[in-house]
Amino acid sequence: MSAIDGLPPLRQVIATHGLSAKKALGQNFLLDLNLTAKIARMAGDLAGADVLEIGPGPGGLTRGLLAEGARHVLAVEKDARCMAPLAEIAAVYPGRLEVVNADALDVDAAARLTPPIKVVANLPYNVGTELLVRWLTPEVWPPFWDSLTLMFQREVAERIIATPGSKAYGRLAILAQWRCDARIAMRLPPEAFTPAPKVDSAVVHLKALPGPRFEADPKLLERVVAAAFNQRRKMLRASLKGLAPDIEDRLRMAGLSPTDRAEQISIEGFCALARTLAD
Structure with missing residues (x-):
């Protein structure tokens, strides 16, 4: 990658700017530029697309996104220490990288980007799930983004793609799979990151x-x-009794058994139940 953009290796960038990872910010840097380029390619064709990146850190993935042809990258970084190395990247790609020093939870990214928009990020561990839920539950669908290509802890990733009957199956799987195609694109061991x-x-x-x-x-x-999985060990007739006094009848109307538990119910089944409750 350094041969492509003329910028130094990431270890050198970190040493030059004193960027030791901060646990409080959920930082784990991915320093292999071959890996960051591979992640960028997993987002699909970036030419003609704007990209939102959260938590770019020293800019490894940022460099991959720009080198792969992203039209415009909006990088939102809370750590002010990262502004200098990100500015160096922006200088190599004039007009294509906008860096915002802010908390991603406070930024209206859609207002700064032009469709089609892809979100690609090695998300900080401490806000990753909250950001994902926000992106999956907008007021209007389709959302502002076309696709999300996101790094998570493996446990969270498995919850996103989980199927009924598995221990990982729950609210996150339903939110993700109800309106998206979801898959795990790559797995990485701890030693791929600094610190591991x-x-x-x-x-x-x-x-x-x-x-x-x-x-x-x-x-x-x-x-x-939420009600079903907050008490996932209970039968639906117990966990959902607060939603309707005749919940057992409504469960049967939806084709579900009152003695089923949440982890047994498909997305289609939950949607059918929501429709009977709406009626």
């Missing part, structure tokens, strides 16, 4: 569908799923 985390990581690719797989009111579906 205690767990494996994985890149998840989510492609937004034009509409939901099954009809349901989004807010009501979220209420049903």
